[in-house]
Amino acid sequence: MDKRVAVLLAAVCVTSTAFGQVRDQHSIDGVVAALNAPLSAEAIAQARQYDDQLLSQGRDSTQRVYLVTDERSRRVNDLVRKLLTAMGQDPKAWAVRVLDTNPQTNNAFVVGGEYVYVFTGFLGAAQSDDELAFVLGHELGHSLLKHNERRRNDSVMQLSQIAVLIAALSKGKTAQEFGQFGEVFGAQYGQKDEAEADALGAAIALRAGFDPLRGADFFTRMVKENDAAAPGATLTEAQLQSMRLQATQAQNTCAQSMTAWNAGQIARTPPNADKVNKVCADAETARLSFNKANTEFYDAQTQASLQKLTSSHPSNQSRVATLAATADFLGGRRDLASLSKYETAYIVMQALDTTHSVLLQPADVTSAPPMVQTDKPMPQDGVTARLEKLKGAFDAGLITRDEYDATRKALLTEL
Ligand SMILES: [Zn+2]
Structure with a gap:
């Protein structure tokens, strides 16, 4: 063990005492303590260090990690901004990274309370903004509930993996360790952690204007696809x-x-x-x-990374029923007491109530952005412009004569 790991381990041990006073981490008191606890400076410092390493060395012999700055990044940034605003957080304090990998990684996670990572594989698998919002709300829920730090409390040994990981990254072993990183921050959550993150994620997504029930379709579909998938290749x-x-x-x-x-x-x-x-x-x-x-x-x-994500987020009927009941409570269609048979959701909502969380307050509609009037071009102008573009593409040799003729014919029928 080198010096760096030893130092980080010491930091980890200090933070693990923060939730020590509460006996049951998943009781109302436990969740209230987690919501009230600030993120430790150490957790934030570790996340920043990880982010620096990732961006400066985002590659190794098997997997490269590219920072995406195009339209996909803007879409994710817009969406995360809505979620953070709904949580009463200042979006400017958060870094949102969209990352492309080869092979595609279907994952998203939040680290150190100020870093959101979304992989293009996940963007490709999600079919609507409701799905993106629910999954990211769920990940932000893990972060709000300090699940990583509470898990450290359960077992300090597990925690050391993060320190080892950062040390490994600093030596340039990105890809393999990066996979482990996903496990450290994803697959090791317990079922109660997942149920808590679901309840909070539903509250976050709903207050930000998304439909959490439609969003949860993501996990249902992934599990179905996983079940139907053929066994993977056997090559090493x-x-x-x-x-x-x-x-x-x-x-x-x-x-x-x-x-x-x-x-x-x-x-x-x-x-x-x-x-x-x-x-x-x-x-x-x-x-x-x-x-x-x-x-x-x-x-x-890719299939393996999909399995990793879905295995830690099981989808079943009780999850859907819990989400539906939670959404009904949040939407004012049932009272808190009636939620008690959905134990974890009830505990989380009680804790939100106790902490006077912004998530239980109605969304501030006056802060919604004004509707923008767009000047739609006349249909005919649109076709003319597209015909010109098409001709340009043909002249530049970008499309074949057949493609040019077929597309031109289709456009002319629109006139
Ligand atoms: Zn989760």
Whole structure:
């Protein structure tokens, strides 16, 4: 263990005393204590350190992590801003990162109370803003309830993983450790943690103007897809790398043979021509089979990350029923006492009530952004502009004559 890990471990042990006074972490008192506790400076410092490492070294030999700054980032930022505003938080204090990976990672999590990470694989899997809002509300719920720090309280050993992880990242082992990171912050929550995060997530999403019940469809669908998925590829990473090497070598041999043939260094006889052709045909076969294996390998990895997410967020009928009841309470359609048979949701709502949480207050409609009038172009203008664009694309060689003709015909029928 190096010095850095030792120092971080010490920090972790200090923070773990914050919830020590409450016996049952999942009682009303426990949840109230968690909601009232500020995030420790150490947790924030660790999250910042992790973020710095991730962005400065976001890659290794197997997985690269790219920061996304395009339209997808704006969509997520807009949505998270609504959720944070609903929580009474200042969105400016939070960093929201959209990350692209290869293979796609279907995950989202919140670290240190001020960093939200959303992977493009998750954006691709979510089918509506309600789903994005509920899942992110749920993750923000884990953060509000300090689940990471409370879990540390249960077992200080688990906590040390975060410190080890940061140390590993600083040595550049991003990909593998990054996978572990997801586990540290996701898969180890207990069922009660998950139920608490659901209740809070529903309150956050609803107050921000989203439908938490529709949002919960995300988990239901993921579980269904998971059940239906075929077993993953059986190739190992090492086998894949060996195939890549073979394909590259075969292509080099082909290129060398062609060069020698063209330069007249090989006698130009029909048998020699056959040999050169055979070498190059083999190279092509090796390239194609590597590509196929590569796709299968990464599909299987994507599937594995999906399983990781869904296994920690089981979807079942009681979850849906609890969410429906919670949404009814939050919407004023039933009273708090009637929620008592949904134990965890009841406890969380009681705790929100005790702490006078903003989440139980009606949303401030006056702060909603004004409606913007958009000037819609006349349909005919739209078609004309699109025809011009199409012609431009054809002239630039971006589309074929057939594509040009077919699209032009379709556009003209709109006139
Ligand atoms: Zn969760």
